[in-house]
Amino acid sequence: MLQVSYIRENREQVLERLAVKNFKQPQLVDEIIQLDEKRRLTQTQMDSVSSQANAAAKQIGELMRAGKKEDAEALKANTGAWKSEVQTLGEQLAVTEEELYQKLVLLPNLPHSSVPKGLTPEDNEVVLENGDKPALPESALPHWDLAAKYSLIDFELGVKITGAGFPVYKNKGAKLQRALINFFIDEAEKAGYSEVSVPLMVNEASGFGTSQLPDKEGQMYFVGLDNLYLIPTAEVPITNLYRDVILRADELPVKNCGHTPCFRREAGSYGSHVRGLNRLHQFDKVEIVQVAHPDKSYEILEQMSAHVQGLLQKLGLPYRVLRLCGGDMGFGSALTYDMETWSAAQQRWLEVSSVSNFETFQSNRLKLRFRNAEGKTQLAHTLNGSALALPRIVATLLENNQTEKGIKIPEVLVPYTKFEWID
Known part of the structure; x- marks a missing residue:
């Protein structure tokens, strides 16, 4: 606010x-x-x-x-x-x-001076592109066919149990999910983030604090009897750990990470661009969150972006970084970088992470402050990022690493998966 x-x-x-x-x-x-x-x-x-x-x-x-x-x-x-x-x-x-x-509460956050003008994702600015796009044979399969071929993910069984957008991961597909989560958490801890395990439901005050409410009620699952919301991202409960808190300046930056399932009602369109893992109602994600001194927050934003890019590099995935234009930014963000990986079988870029600086927009709602050198309290800056969201990472890993022998697991994941191939 x-x-x-x-x-x-x-x-x-x-x-x-x-x-x-x-x-x-x-x-x-x-x-x-x-x-x-x-x-x-x-x-x-x-x-x-x-x-x-x-x-x-x-x-x-x-x-x-x-x-x-x-x-x-x-x-x-x-x-x-x-x-x-x-x-x-x-x-x-x-x-x-x-x-x-x-x-x-109806006013969105003000965009940073570097945010480009624009209305749609086509107006986003490509900051950099890294890695070579793999050349796959004509017989290459999209991830939903690979998932069926190797019995990794059952989309129809998820429909039976819950509905569309709730897949069931099986066998090596389930192990790959767990391996990615542990790898992302370990990498975050190496970068100085402290892991927290947080609730998957939040109250209205928490949703307001991180600006999901009153902007995104229609995108969140609501538990009416208890007036609670299923979290759309771990950003909400992790950032709210510091609601109504006054920190010391020497405690900044505060760095937390956490893995949670995420729940979003927004998926609902049809077509190949939302098929398989491309858009889900429930998915797993590791989130990184920082509470920062205002003088340091944009330096920290670049560090968080570099951390996410480092994960993609270690996984061997070609990616690009976008600076979102004004019309494609979130309600509370002052500056957002999106990271997209190249899906070789689908021949398209897939968003796998957003890293954002909210400046004081969230902290003003949260009453999240720190005591400066003069002993006065002032609002801190909050930042968060996906590090990483799993579904499209899994999709691109399966598609880009498919061979006649099977699907090659990236070397950094083998200690976690305990297998080198899906075959």
């Missing part, structure tokens, strides 16, 4: 940056500024009347002690009107603050 003081003091810049994100309600900025002026005026009036009432109460006490009862009673007659006015102003203030809050 943006800070009202920043909006008030930087109106033109706010409007300019919101335009980069193709925000369709710029009038909200002026409405917020006007409501903030009304709030501050009401607060000033209430403070003034309260001050008068307090001064009168003190004077009444002095008059009573001096034996001037009639003067005290005359003055006391005015305090009733002051108290009534304070109550009325307090009620007006509460209404104005609620109206201001409801408009504030």
Whole structure:
């Protein structure tokens, strides 16, 4: 959530940056500024009347002690009107603050100055491309056929048990999943991240804190009886570990990682681009999260991007890094890098990670602060990234490494899988 003081003091810049994100309600900025002026005026009036009432109460006490009862009673007659006015102003203030809050939560985060303008994924900027795309024979199979051939994943059985988008991993397919999870966690720990195991359901306050709510209700599974949400990503519970926390400056950056299943209702379209593992309702992911000093967060964003790229390099997967344009960014992000791997059998790029800096957007909602060198509290920056999401990693590993003999397992995974081939 943006800070009202920043909006008030930087109106033109706010409007300019919101335009980069193709925000369709710029009038909200002026409405917020006007409501903030009304709030501050009401607060000033209430403070003034309260001050008068307090001064009168003190004077009444002095008059009573001096034996001037009639003067005290005359003055006391005015305090009733002051108290009534304070109550009325307090009620007006509460209404104005609620109206201001409801408009504030509709504003997305401001994009960083490096974010390119654009409306669709086609407008994203390719930052770099790494690795050679494998040349497969014409007989090469997409991952869903490979999964059936080697009895790795049963999509139909998942439909029977739950529905579309909930695959069942079997045999070496299940072992490959577990191997990737352990490999990603181990690599994160080598990079200084502390592993946490977190709940798979969160309350509304947690969803609001990381800006999934009120923006993404339709994309999350809701457990109505208990008013809880299944997590769309481990970012939500891990970041919320620090809700209402004041850290010391020397504790920054805080680095956590965690593996969870993720649940998303958004999958629902049809066609080859969402077939197999390309888009699921439930999938596993290892997430990395940092709470950082504002002066260091963009340096840390580059480090997190490099960490994800290092995983792809160790797996031997060709990939590219995209800087998302304004129209393709998430609601709360200030800058996002997407990592995509090349699917040789499908002949297309598949997104496998997003790494984002939220600056103070989440921490303002979370009331996540640190105490600076002057002893004052200020909002920290939050960052997170997929390191990595499994489904499309599995898809590209199966497709790109298929041979006449079978599917070759990357060398770094063999200590985890305990096998070199799927055959």
